[in-house]
Amino acid sequence: MRAVGIRDIKNMTSRERLTATLNHQSPDRLCVDFGAGFQTGMGAGAVHRLRQALLGPDHYRVKVIEPYQMLGEIDEDLRQALGLDVVGVHGPGTMFGFKSEGWKPFAMFDGTPVAVPGKFNVTAADDGGWWMHPEGDTSVPPSAWMPKGAFFFDALPRQQPLDEAKLDPADNCEEMAVVSDDEVQHFARLARDYHDRTAYGIYMTLPGTAFGDIALVPAPWMKNPRGIRGVPEWYMATVTHRDYVTEVFAVQCEYALKTIAKLAAAVGDLVQVVFVSGTDFGTQNGQFCSVQTYRKLYKPFHKAVNDQIHRLTKWKTFIHTCGAVRPFIPEFIEAGFDVLNPVQCSATGMNPRELKGEFGKDLVFWGGGVDTQRTLPFGTPDEVYREVRERIEILGEGGGYVFNSIHNVQSNVPTANILAMFRALKDGIK
Numbered sequence: 001m002r003a004v005g006i007r008d009i010k011n012m013t014s015r016e017r018l019t020a021t022l023n024h025q026s027p028d029r030l031c032v033d034f035g036a037g038f039q040t041g042m043g044a045g046a047v048h049r050l051r052q053a054l055l056g057p058d059h060y061r062v063k064v065i066e067p068y069q070m071l072g073e074i075d076e077d078l079r080q081a082l083g084l085d086v087v088g089v090h091g092p093g094t095m096f097g098f099k100s101e102g103w104k105p106f107a108m109f110d111g112t113p114v115a116v117p118g119k120f121n122v123t124a125a126d127d128g129g130w131w132m133h134p135e136g137d138t139s140v141p142p143s144a145w146m147p148k149g150a151f152f153f154d155a156l157p158r159q160q161p162l163d164e165a166k167l168d169p170a171d172n173c174e175e176m177a178v179v180s181d182d183e184v185q186h187f188a189r190l191a192r193d194y195h196d197r198t199a200y201g202i203y204m205t206l207p208g209t210a211f212g213d214i215a216l217v218p219a220p221w222m223k224n225p226r227g228i229r230g231v232p233e234w235y236m237a238t239v240t241h242r243d244y245v246t247e248v249f250a251v252q253c254e255y256a257l258k259t260i261a262k263l264a265a266a267v268g269d270l271v272q273v274v275f276v277s278g279t280d281f282g283t284q285n286g287q288f289c290s291v292q293t294y295r296k297l298y299k300p301f302h303k304a305v306n307d308q309i310h311r312l313t314k315w316k317t318f319i320h321t322c323g324a325v326r327p328f329i330p331e332f333i334e335a336g337f338d339v340l341n342p343v344q345c346s347a348t349g350m351n352p353r354e355l356k357g358e359f360g361k362d363l364v365f366w367g368g369g370v371d372t373q374r375t376l377p378f379g380t381p382d383e384v385y386r387e388v389r390e391r392i393e394i395l396g397e398g399g400g401y402v403f404n405s406i407h408n409v410q411s412n413v414p415t416a417n418i419l420a421m422f423r424a425l426k427d428g429i430k
Helices: 007-012 014-022 044-054 076-082 169-173 183-199 231-240 240-270 293-310 326-335 353-357 379-394 415-428
Strands: 061-067 086-089 106-107 113-116 121-125 130-132 144-146 200-205 272-276 316-320 340-341 362-367 402-405
Touching: 014 086, 014 200, 044 061, 044 076, 044 113, 086 183, 106 402, 169 240, 183 200, 183 240, 200 240, 231 240, 231 293, 240 293, 272 293, 293 316, 293 326, 326 353, 353 379, 379 415
Parallel strands: 061 113, 086 200, 200 272, 272 316, 316 340, 340 362, 362 402
Antiparallel strands: 106 113, 121 130, 130 144
């Protein structure tokens, strides 16, 4: 990348701003993302109310672009009103196995009007909540559940009895494949459209590169998933059936490297950053596994994927991992990751000033802007404002920071608090 000059700094486009940030250069102002990724978005209810507050009441229905988490689309009018810099390119399918198409009206439990994909079909659960069915087929047992009054789905346990003597890794590889030509064209078409029609930075979600992501293990898009699909069973298998899990990852990695090659050839330099992994390695107070386990089980596959990306493209690679992950950060850097999200500052050992000082030269921090467990949903607008200003000062020092909250903003977060976040953000990036 060419050096950023004074004239450029004064007149950066959003794409130039993101590129400078990803290269640890100081942009003209802070780069801001909400909604480019399915880990950096907002619940549909929050988007609806924010849109009404900023653009006025109308009959517009926010699209639920990720139905598992019920995330709302940040449309162009709202993106402009918020001053956002990044847009997202994702695959055509959803976590429930149907495509994001054929939009139809729907109402959330609190009455929020939204638009959902045509095959978004729910049936009544015993508690008054909703069952969601794979592929939208209500004739088969549900794969997810939203309790009455809730705002997103949880995967249902569908783990079948396991015969320890007959475990076959192929069962956990049933859904794996190299990205199809049609899907490649989908990615390329969206990336080209954003690249040619807008000046936004572009974030792309790579399919098939998240090894052991616990949200994917239950396979809520499949009608009859086989293998180790239960959450506790999977976590135990990483210790008790390490060879099995390693074999699953090896098959997945083989497909992933071929997928990356196809997408690199079709998409090229149209995008700047790609989502690689959403596997959580941290809890609130500790780690899901030891550093040694990460080093032996996950890191070789992460490195193979990152090496392939960096060999074939200029894309920066993005890892999302919640919780107290500080002990893993040197390993993530060695594995080739360029961007860390969501930077959960409330977790043990995740002091933002220490993280910036120790790892800010090697990693771009994408997130960390405000606590979504306490401050944003339950604090006052003044508390939100102060925390956002403090995080901008710490994490934005010297560049290498994309502002976003710590994970998705939930649908029931007070609009006044979201507005306070953007007010603090606007004041902080002048």
